[in-house]
Amino acid sequence: MLVKTYGSAVFGVDAITITIEVSIGSGNKYHIVGLPDNAVKESLRRVESAIQASGLKMPRQKIVVNLSPADIRKEGTSYDLPIAVGILAASGQITTEETGRFFIMGELSLDGGLQPIKGALPISLEAVKAGFKGFVLPAVNAREAAIVGGLSIYGMKNLSEVISFFNRKTIFEPVVTHAQEGFQDTSSNDEHDFSDVRGQENIKRALEIAAAGGHNLILIGPPGAGKTMLAKRLPTILPPLNLSEALETTKIHSVAGKLNAADALIKKRPFRNPHHSISDAALAGGGMIPQPGEISLAHNGVLFLDELPEFKRSVLEVMRQPLEERKVMISRSRLSVEYPASFMLIASMNPCPCGFYNHPEKECTCSPAHVQKYLSKISGPLMDRIDLHVEVTPVKFNDLSSSQAAEKSLVIRKRVIQARTLQDLRFAGQADLHYNAQMSPNMVRKICLINEEGQHLIKKAMEMLGLSARAYDRILKVSRTIADLAGSESIQTEHLAEAIHYRSLDRETWPG
Known part of the structure; x- marks a missing residue:
């Protein structure tokens, strides 16, 4: 039968x-x-x-x-x-x-x-x-x-x-x-909050910009300056997942076997923090039986790479294409599979092997050649794909011991959501385009228009810093996000100047 x-x-x-x-x-x-x-x-x-x-x-x-x-x-x-x-x-x-x-x-x-x-x-x-x-x-x-x-x-x-x-x-x-009932905003339950961080207002500002526009960001600073502490609080200011994003994210975690039995639907944006010993396949996905990697598990969320230069160069280089195309293709002789990989990359690193290059008080024991070798572990093409380079300095004692209440994540998050709302209206009808970091070069030319004074400013910056065409586009994207946070319809010169400021590793003071 x-x-x-x-x-x-x-x-x-x-x-x-x-x-x-x-x-x-x-x-x-x-x-x-x-x-x-x-x-x-x-x-x-x-x-x-x-x-x-x-x-x-x-x-x-x-x-x-x-x-x-x-x-x-x-x-x-x-x-x-x-x-x-x-x-x-x-x-x-x-x-x-x-x-x-x-x-x-x-x-x-x-x-x-x-x-x-x-x-x-x-x-x-x-x-x-x-x-x-x-x-x-x-x-x-x-x-x-x-x-x-x-x-x-x-x-x-x-x-x-x-x-x-x-x-x-x-x-x-x-x-x-009931998906709508099981899906809810759980931001108030976060154990981390930006109010825990004393000082570092400029770093909080950079993280707010990154969250508002979905931009990649790298934090460079000495040990103990608060890089990891700040990065772990980024999810608390990101907009909540909508139902469509939650379903996409849940599908990936379901396929990977990472979904908890108690969770019918992933309600919080993923925050993935792999160790620097991770392999190429574990980060990008693959294996004998193809499985999603960390960059896909971070889809619609954050991938945090702590101590970036400690990762193998080959591991970092596999991220270059997914960072641009927001997907990863794994090909085998009999099949090819595609996993979504639209994530925010947040990285942190010391400025040199000893950690005290450019430190305001402590002396660096590394030679210029050692500093350059350390920074060159991260390729130029990969660094070009990171929108904001932020130098983190040690917290001053007065800030650390201050009893003044710092701004809560919930307050910052409201500003981020307002900026994202403007972007939703801007990109309405555009498939797979939701925030500024996802804009193509063609869209950057149409949307990120700057006046003559701004043109002169960015030209001077490109000549002095030797920026690539990709870096130029990313400065325009960041400046558009800064304008959105300010509620401005057009990009002003001050927005452009702030965006250029977030290119620390392109400056002459950095030997990499």
């Missing part, structure tokens, strides 16, 4: 429908075909044990399982459940014909328990698109899958429950998750 069940395979952050055909006939061997990997080939052993543990019989006949389309490689253990349901239906132990109207996914334990799967959200979206009635999957993943409307989600704990469901011996209520 031939029975068809349906599941899905995830490529990148999207899913495609997979048909699981199970045929039982004369003979005594088990076969899985359709380009399965080793994990899928081993599934029949898990399925056999799970069926027996559920009090049913594994047919002692020839079983052929075909995973269609047969030219797409099938990976992972989540095909266990649809294979088991197909075998039970083909052997007459599941009597309903409803199995073909559901997506079925889940990994089986030997005792019949269901283990979590990756990518429940994109699979659920594919089930709706393909017109299926419902989705049967492990209970742990049910709330995540239920975010998608128009689909009945049934979370099961073991194979016995799945059998009872399809044989209609037990009535199961579908899991319901």
